[in-house]
Amino acid sequence: MKLTILGCHSATPRINTNPTSQVLEINNHIFLIDCGEGTQVELRRNKVKFNRIKHIFISHLHGDHYFGLIGLISTFRLLTRETELHIYAPKGLKELVTLQMKLANSWTNYQLIFHELTSHEPELIFEDEKVAVYTIPLDHRIYTNGFLFKEKPGLRKLDMNAAIEADIDMAYFNKLKQGFDVENNKGKLVKNETVTKDPPEPRSYAFCSDTAYNEKLVNNILGVTALYHEATFLEKHEKLTIPTKHSTAKQAASIAKQANVGTLILGHFSTRYDNLDLFKEEAQTVFKHVELAKDGKVFSF
Amino acid sequence: MKLTILGCHSATPRINTNPTSQVLEINNHIFLIDCGEGTQVELRRNKVKFNRIKHIFISHLHGDHYFGLIGLISTFRLLTRETELHIYAPKGLKELVTLQMKLANSWTNYQLIFHELTSHEPELIFEDEKVAVYTIPLDHRIYTNGFLFKEKPGLRKLDMNAAIEADIDMAYFNKLKQGFDVENNKGKLVKNETVTKDPPEPRSYAFCSDTAYNEKLVNNILGVTALYHEATFLEKHEKLTIPTKHSTAKQAASIAKQANVGTLILGHFSTRYDNLDLFKEEAQTVFKHVELAKDGKVFSF
Known part of the structure; x- marks a missing residue:
């Protein structure tokens, strides 16, 4: 299981930081998770083969999580893609992409299949022999899902x-x-x-961005190998988590501890902070195994 | 009159090249022309102050000319912009941006004013004491306008x-x-x-991208100080200009010659070419004063 962070900053792209997007390689799948503006360039920078991406998971329809998607869909067409593409996203995205194509008098040569999400309960959205993907309902200003990627137990x-x-x-x-x-x-x-x-322990990865601190999350991510949990703010700005429905590093760590996860990866940092090490320091007062996401960083589990 | 090229390549953003976008500074205005994906980052890289952009001109609704616009509109809000923003674009963009905001449960703190373009004749779309901006109908696969920026004659x-x-x-x-x-x-x-x-000769700039070779263009850009004309292809791919409704470097030069412009700037290069000098060489067989656009390049007239 290999996780490549393409972008892990909140808000909008800047010269040296990118909004949310990551690539999860698991059992021969390349899953793209969120797709902020500029993702197609970051995919190229990180040498991810476009044709191997068959499933894209979009957490919610705030721009920093999906404004790069339509560009990627267009690029796939220009590259004469034939492989079908599945997009798992909140209801509304299909209407939007369809309108954009209509205005451009454009289309896709490949099959573009939308799986529109509306449920507020966890649901199985993808499954094959080796992997299952579930939604994780999150607590944000608009309808938002995290995603749980689970290997199935292998043969003895x-x-x-x-x-x-x-x-x-x-x-x-x-x-x-x-x-x-x-x-x-x-x-x-x-x-x-x-x-x-016994076969090797099945690995699992939970992506949880964006969300307020909410203990209802714990039961849906119990014991995962790695948890990416947003940490937009440091403790000194905790009061901002209430109107924005984001989390602090310490709140993310508390969720990680309660869910007894293997490793906690923090991301979605507000661009107001220069020193990101403080996120790790504050989280580690609650939970030990903390890593900081960084654009271009690769985690292997 | 200062023109900064933010992006001048066709199709989609790559690690080292950007799709169409440029900034024209003319008589204290900062006009943004087209806005491909990643434009907000290029504006930062080129140190253009966001707040000084009050007018954005979008030629047409192919993604490489506008996919960066919604991100820029969002960023303006995050930066608590209060200055009103005028967008001149083909009909349809307002509906699209409105849908995107609705899905994000978002809004703008500033006044966002759409000037939807539908005419197939040149029309005056902006005017103050010193500058006038006209549309230039172009010949492309979908409804497309170039833009003519004209200084008014100064005092004697x-x-x-x-x-x-x-x-x-x-x-x-x-x-x-x-x-x-x-x-x-x-x-x-x-x-x-x-x-x-006599006062100094009023300067003028014509932006013409994307378009097939069409002599109807000539009368609308007669004698401009500088003409940006797309040159997607070299002569060896001339046959591709027919289905795509793009131009070759030589065709762009022919338009420049017939319109007796000061300088011809070529851009919108297909990403299939490594050596862009050939565009200049081919154009100069027809018209002498040719410059190549380049991301980050500044032209002063």
Whole structure:
């Protein structure tokens, strides 16, 4: 699982900072999460192959989270993309993109499939054999979802020596990997756990931006490997979190602690701060495993 | 008259090139012309004060000419702008921007005034004491206008020595500057041209992007100081100008020659070309005074 931060600042693009966008590579998928203005350039800068992006997840319709999307959709057409593209976003985006295309007398050569989100409960929005993606309802000024990316448990690992010693025919190895007990060549039942090992712990990533501090979030992200939680403000500006429905670093850390996550990644920093190290310092008074997002930074889990 | 090129490439933004946008400073105005994705960052890079932009001219609703506009409008609000903003653009943009604001549950603190363009004839769209701006109908795949920025003739220059020698009272000097003949202290009529000189030649700038080669353009840009004319293609790709309704460098030069302009600036280069010098070479086989636009380049006239 590899997470590339394309942009992690609030508000609008500046010469050296970008609004929210990130790329999650998980089990051979390249998921694009949010798409602020300039994302297509950051994708190029970070050498992400455009054609491998098949699913784009948009948290909410504030500009710093999606103004780069229409440009990307247009670019895909110019590059004669044929691969279908799925967009998971709040209701309204489809109408907007359709209007923009109508005004440009334009279209897409590829299938553009909108999955319009309206639910205020977590829902499964994508699934294949290895990965599932759920929405995480967030508490912001407009309808907003975070996204939970979960690997499914893999096959059990066969202990080859133990299996041979137990005299099990190769034909049963797949059944063993799937967790079943099997009979050996002598007709004796062999317990699965004596010849297999647990698969690696499935990894999971929760993206939560933008949101006020809200403990309802905790249950939806329990034990994730990594949590990206917005931290727009430092503690001295905590009162700004109320009208804006954003969070402080310390509030993000409190959520991380209650949810017992592996690593907390902070982002969506207000552009008023020069020294971002303070975000880490303040968060670490509550929760130890804190990282700061940074444009261009890559996290591997 | 100072022209700053923010972006001059066709299609979409890349790491080192930007789509169309330029800033024209003329008689204390800062006019923004087109606004491709990333324009707000380029404005910052080129140190253009956001608050001085009061008029934005959008040629047409292909994304590489306006996808940066909504971000700029949002940024203006975040910066608590109070100055009103006029946008001159094809009909449709107002509906789009209004929908985007509705979806974000957002607004502007400043007055946002749309001047929706629909005419296929040149029309006066802005005027004050010193400058007038006209549309220039262009020939593209969708409804498109260029823009003609014209200084008005200034006051005549008083030849102070000649005026004193002619025994004219100071009270008449303003009348002289306005071009009138006046009586001197002895009651004798003094011809204006004997005590004044012509004002500097009014300067003018024509922005013409995007357009197919079309000689109807010539009459609308006769004798301009500088003409920006798109040159998407080199001659070897001339056949592409027909379906795309773009021009070659040589076609742009032919328009410049017929219109007897001062300087031709080429831009809107297709990103397929590495060596842009060829655009200048090909154009100069037809018209001598050719310059190449370049992101960040400043032209003074």
